[in-house]
Amino acid sequence: MDFSSLRWDRDLMDKTFSPGAMGQTLMKQYLWAQDMLGTFHNSDEEEVVPDGTNSPNSIGSPNFDPNNNIRSY
Numbered sequence: 001m002d003f004s005s006l007r008w009d010r011d012l013m014d015k016t017f018s019p020g021a022m023g024q025t026l027m028k029q030y031l032w033a034q035d036m037l038g039t040f041h042n043s044d045e046e047e048v049v050p051d052g053t054n055s056p057n058s059i060g061s062p063n064f065d066p067n068n069n070i071r072s073y
Contacts (some may be wrong), residue, residue, distance in 0.1 A: 040048040
């Protein structure tokens with residue numbers, strides 16, 4: 001199939017800066033980063049709040065420990 005007809009036609013686009021759209025984009029990125037990078041999860045997909053003592057890594061090592069039941073996704 002040829003999907004080229006589904007692409008945006010940049011010649012027909014209005015190339016003006018919209019502060020509202022930029023603000024919404026930045027807010028979306030901030031909320032995504034806060035959600036994805038702010039917490040850990042265990043293998044049951046339950047949230048594990050990082051308090052400085054829990055980590056998905058091995059103790060004293062930057063390497064991932066698959067046996068400690070904490071994931072960084």
